[in-house]
Amino acid sequence: MPGTPRARAREQTLGDITSIGRRHLAEVGAAALSLRAVARELGVVSSAVYRYVANRDELLTLLVVDAYTELGDEVDAAVEAAGPAAVDRFTALAQAVRTWAVREPSRYALLYGSPVPGYAAPAERTTAEGTRVVTLLALIIDGAWRSGELDDTAAPVAATLEPDLRAISDQLSLAVPDRVIAATVQAWSALFGAVSFEVFGQYGRSTFADPAALFDLVADRIAVQLGLRRPGG
């Protein structure tokens, strides 16, 4: 529907490059992602793709945004489908993240793994999509805080940390209490650690009968540690 046929053709080709890149990423990983291979599969000589993508890094950026968007959409949908209780929403978020990560290990690694050397995702193109999940997590915790679904037995946040916590909430464009930010940081890093452990195979060579249950164990405990409980509980 947009503009000239040439512009539409360009959009189409760019989409093809992205989807081929996505498949290659899944197969060989970010570090071995090759523009030439993408060009080959596109049926075009290598220099031609440089008409669409400035360099390999920009292709990576395209894939980063693409992955963040898909993850964000799936997590949004899962949390939406969960009930209104904060515990359920947190659990849905955790499981949706894990499910996506297990299904798309290379893309998860691109987003949350060790940074690709020499490549830094340009903030202006990735932060918006990249902070969706953690922002949602903060909102869930904030909701629990407001509705009284969060135990207030946890120790208060030390004053020296306030500036740093404020920096994080600025980053997320959120106006929530320090306590909520602290809980979010804690939950997000623990969740992220559990997912990374499974996806990156830090459990060693052992294969597990029920890795999802193992993850749920950790996720449950994170919820407990957060102090989340059911509305009437």
Add this chain to the structure above:
Amino acid sequence: MPGTPRARAREQTLGDITSIGRRHLAEVGAAALSLRAVARELGVVSSAVYRYVANRDELLTLLVVDAYTELGDEVDAAVEAAGPAAVDRFTALAQAVRTWAVREPSRYALLYGSPVPGYAAPAERTTAEGTRVVTLLALIIDGAWRSGELDDTAAPVAATLEPDLRAISDQLSLAVPDRVIAATVQAWSALFGAVSFEVFGQYGRSTFADPAALFDLVADRIAVQLGLRRPGG
């Protein structure tokens, strides 16, 4: 002291290759680590290093073991220097891991980041060194369990998880209760998540006034979640 002068010269050259590789790893990362660059710096033609190292992967393995060893030594020393209380030992372990990771981000990424595509560390050469820290963590928790420094208020482990937890303790060659293994998994993944977040810059572009304090916040809460308390507390 060992054997023939030729063997000693070989050992020396291998050490040189490792230390040059370690420096290159820090500068360009694992994926961009180049055998030719190492050879250049060694003052030798590229094919010559293949006399010492079968291929690039083996150089990576050398560096993996090297890194695991250094990390393990530092953590051991820190835990040893801490008092006998389980809380102190856990805190010392957490801070030692973070300190090393912050100082050696590339090597941390090599060990605990996204796997290098096409490279899998050979288990027979890396598991021994690679499980030192997590084994020590399990021993700390087990000690707390035995000495009564671990609150037993946490929910018991579901029966369906027992086989998988058993698999983990087998991997670590430890004979400790399922409860201890579950707590170890939880603590280790949370700790690992917190360190990775800081090292891999998942906090975004914001620079923090006191990242160590931010980490301590999370580490403290992990200790609380574990149920660790002081001997007489």
Add this chain to the structure above:
DNA sequence: AGAAGTCAAGAGCAGTGCTCTCATAAGTTG
């Protein structure tokens, strides 16, 4: 001294990212 083992050098293959020039096809304007 001769045999066996070890080592470095160099050439070469196939692949990479990226830049350049050139011809052609596609749209845009007079």
Add this chain to the structure above:
DNA sequence: CAACTTATGAGAGCACTGCTCTTGACTTCT
């Protein structure tokens, strides 16, 4: 409709990578 401008793809080429193979020299052991 013709002329101009732009977008696009092809091809050659540079410097780099991992890795293999052959060749010649050197060291060590018998």
